[in-house]
Amino acid sequence: MDEKGFLLGVINRTKRVFDVNAKRQGKLLGASQDGNRSWITFLACICQDMTSLPPFLIYQGKPGQVQDTWLTDFDPEHQSAFFSTSETGWTSHELGKEWLIGVFDRFTKAKARNGRDYRLLITDGHSSHINMDFLDWCDAHRIIVAVFPPHSTHRLQPLDVSLFGPLSTAYTNRLVQWTSKTQGLTGLSKREFWVLFWGALEASFTPENIASGWRRTGLKPFDPDVVLSQVSKNTDDDSDVESGLDDSIALQEPTARELRRLVDHVVKQSSVSSDTGARKLKRTLESLQAEVELLRHENQGLRETIIREKQRRQRGKALKDYIFDRVDPNSAQVFSPQKIAQARQKKIEMEAQKEEEVLQKRTEKALRQKRVEEQKQQVLERKRQREEKKERKRREKETKQLEREANRQLRIEMKKQNQRSIQPKHQARQNGSDGLEENGGIQDEVIVVLPTVTEPPVLFKPPNEALSTPNTKASTPPSHKTRPKRPSLVVESDREVVVAYRDSGRSQRNRKRPRWLDDFEVN
Known part of the structure; x- marks a missing residue:
């Protein structure tokens, strides 16, 4: 050798x-x-x-x-x-x-x-x-x-x-x-x-x-x-x-x-x-x-x-x-040749295993990407639902605001209309109300008048009480024991009129009748 x-x-x-x-x-x-x-x-x-x-x-x-x-x-x-x-x-x-x-x-x-x-x-x-x-x-x-x-x-x-x-x-x-x-x-x-x-x-x-x-x-x-x-x-x-x-x-x-x-x-x-x-x-x-x-x-x-x-x-x-x-x-x-053949076979097996691992990683990556996309879609869907809900609430709020504004305008128009209808009689009522204010025993009343309808309702007149007219002054108020009852609240509709009375033995703190009630006086 x-x-x-x-x-x-x-x-x-x-x-x-x-x-x-x-x-x-x-x-x-x-x-x-x-x-x-x-x-x-x-x-x-x-x-x-x-x-x-x-x-x-x-x-x-x-x-x-x-x-x-x-x-x-x-x-x-x-x-x-x-x-x-x-x-x-x-x-x-x-x-x-x-x-x-x-x-x-x-x-x-x-x-x-x-x-x-x-x-x-x-x-x-x-x-x-x-x-x-x-x-x-x-x-x-x-x-x-x-x-x-x-x-x-x-x-x-x-x-x-x-x-x-x-x-x-x-x-x-x-x-x-x-x-x-x-x-x-x-x-x-x-x-x-x-x-x-x-x-x-x-x-x-x-x-x-x-x-x-x-x-x-x-x-x-x-x-x-x-x-x-x-x-x-x-x-x-x-x-x-x-x-x-x-x-x-x-x-x-x-x-x-x-x-x-x-x-x-x-x-x-x-x-x-x-x-x-x-x-x-x-x-x-x-x-x-x-x-x-x-x-x-x-x-x-x-x-x-x-x-x-x-x-x-x-x-x-x-x-x-x-x-x-x-x-x-x-x-x-x-x-030796046998070892080289074994090494090559082992290499083929390892490469096949590596390719399988790579394929598995690719599959897992695709699944992860799919889950991420699904999560993104879910997030977008929830966001879209929140936006729709927010928009719906905004529209409802605007609708309510418009309704409130319409009601407010309606009340203003009604108030102006009532003022125009009772303005000629304001002076006469003022004179009559001055005589009543001197009477300290008369109870306060609150009258709520609804809008006028085609058929005016028949007003309820409480017993033992005569309404004062603009041309006549109120008489001397009776004594406390015989004081007549005046309505404290009147609610009327096109079908009925509800009158509430308040009976109090003590004198009122404000004996004068509020002037703003004259605008809602019922004839």
Whole structure:
């Protein structure tokens, strides 16, 4: 086993086609690249049965904070990988032991008769592999650890010799393709790494390359002379570590070839082989076809860029928020394909529950708004009723005021009419009343006269009393014992007359008759 680091947006040296004039003018500054320098570590392990263990990826981030958006394109049903995080993006003692238990022991135990046979683990001298906790666990589970000598893995490690080189080249090619498609309009992030890495891993970690790694290091078949001969001869020839790979990243569309064949066929059938117009037509069609293909390729890249940018705007959430299997949140956490599938299922359930809660909140909000509207309508209805009641009372009050005013005007008119009718006799009555006022024994009377009707009522004359006339003066009043009774109140209507008498033995305080009674004297 060994590790390999990836700088997320940095590409390796590549072969390019460019103009000679551009090189002479010094305009070639280098291949375009994203430049994202986030570090991701890949822990790889191959077996002598020409298979490889699932990749173990360590992202740079807070411990346990593996975001779901980083694994958007990961398919647990058809892909197998393990994911974790560290502050620097490098491996550590805890992550090394997690890899040993969760990946190496898990996927190699069946090959060693369920752990009854010994297993050999060849690694370098990194501290994440060579520590007492790591070695004690290996010793307890029948795992023998072999360590390469320092500064020798470039010749002795099969991963370094035949696998990491092709992996780096394949990743660079895919990164160049991605940069060309997006045209630098969107940056490379951790969510795009898995797509680029998985394609490069499938292209490089093939059984042929694995067999080449074991063979060229002399480990299978076991042949130390393969390495010793390279050291003794001190050759500088570079080994072909990229066997089986296709370095070409440019593809020709079938439509372009068909067009070229058609043009060649037409030009060859021309009667004049050196026809300038035919050659010009051929070159023009080839130029237009190339331009069309470039534009088509550019449009496809822009569409993918837009889709990536939309996905980038989605905020990620740590997978540990869906699966809680550790007491210490800062401890090393590794997510297997099963855990990722469980986390996604849990995420779907939580999102469905959240949507249900949102829908319930919306329903409750609608009900609250409905109740508020009903309360407002009730308040408005009560206000309208109060206004109607207030208006009704105001109208009743105005009606009563009008009635009182009419009655008052009627009384005034009646009073004026009575005054006009009795004014000629006022002087005579005044003379008669003066004689009566001298008599101190006569009782006061109050006469109420109703309005005149068509048939004047017959006035009631009390017995033993003669009404004085204007031409005659009142006689001497009789003594107190024989004083006649005069009415104190007379109420008459068109049907009857009611007369009230008041009999008092003591003399009145005011002996004079009130003058205002003369206006209501009844003849």
